[in-house]
Amino acid sequence: MSGRTGEPGTGAGTGGGGPGREDVASVPGGGRTHTLGLLYPPAGRGRHYTAMQLDFIGGVAETATEYGYDLLLSPSESENEPSFQRILAERPVDGLIVMEIRRDDDRVEHLAKAGFPFVTIGRNRRAEETGWVDVDFAGLAGSCVQHLVDLGHSRIAFVNRSAQLFESGYGFAHLALEGYTEAMGRLELTPHAYLCDDDIAGGEAVLERILRDDPATTSIVTMNEAALGGLYRGLTRHGRAVPRDFSVVGVAAGRWAEQVTPELTAAEIPAAEMSRVGVELMVERLTSPGAPPRHVLLKPLISLRASTGRCRAVPGTEPEPALPDFPDIPDFPGSDF
Secondary structure (H helix, E strand, C coil): CEEEEEECCCCCCCCCCCCCHHHCCCCCCCCCCCEEEEECCCCCHHHCCCHHHHHHHHHHHHHHHHCCCEEEEECCCCCCCHHHHHHHHHCCCCEEEECCCECCCHHHHHHHHHCCCEEEECCCCCHHHCCEEEECHHHHHHHHHHHHHHCCCCCEEEECCCHHHHHCCEHHHHHHHHHHHHHHHHCCCCCEEECCCCCHHHHHHHHHHHHHHCCCCCEEEECCHHHHHHHHHHHHHCCCCCCCCCEEEEECCHHHHHHCCCCCEEECCCHHHHHHHHHHHHHHHHHCCCCCCCEEEEEECEECCCCCCCCCCCCCCCCCCCCCCCCCCCCCCCCCC
């Protein structure tokens, strides 16, 4: 279950004034091609779609079909790609759903200037200008930190997505880092954040760096589900048992969280809900083009599984116990002291 907030006053739910499935075809100008476009660049190695991305594609296609639309998938990640240019020139779709939003996204800028109907799954600095649905990544990262602090942890590292994704400006990676850093600062703890390749080898490598930089680290917040197996493998190699010696919490799809042992305490990205809301926002945009854009921020709950526990100090890293101060013993006449 997730919390959700919506703007403006139509409410966050999909029943708050948006068009029903039976209304779409009857609206003048809505359904010119009966096709929606999905701009969704692959994020996996070798420009392959990840399992999570395939979940989103399936969810968008299913909901679009319910509203009487076909779906055209484009892998465009910039305005200069031929696929993007063809869509704008030939208009084979009624509207576009844009994903893998970057902080400065030229696709969003171009569509806004061209007046092309679009909404986004994700958000950036131009978020107020169009409808969007997103996960509160900053809030989730902060909640993960607080969960670990409540268990007594204070040495908490953060494992983000790959350097390639982060440096290209992907919004969720930056928002999650901001949430982690803000929470650590508010709790007067020292942040240690790391970029990590999206695979098992990347997880092993970043775990080595974390323990090399601070051997007293006892916990991790991770946004990188693909590296999860590597984090666990690295901890095992260092003799750190989860959750007895080390706690791990993060944001991950259920399939990733449940395939590691022990299962990961995590918030799940609600791909099905985000896909459904994204299509509904697009349909609203097409049927009520003059209405203010609606924004939906989802706040998934953290599912407590088995990867977090009370903090235990790493042997050899505890501070030396302070010795009590003894009063000075006065010299007595005739004493040998």
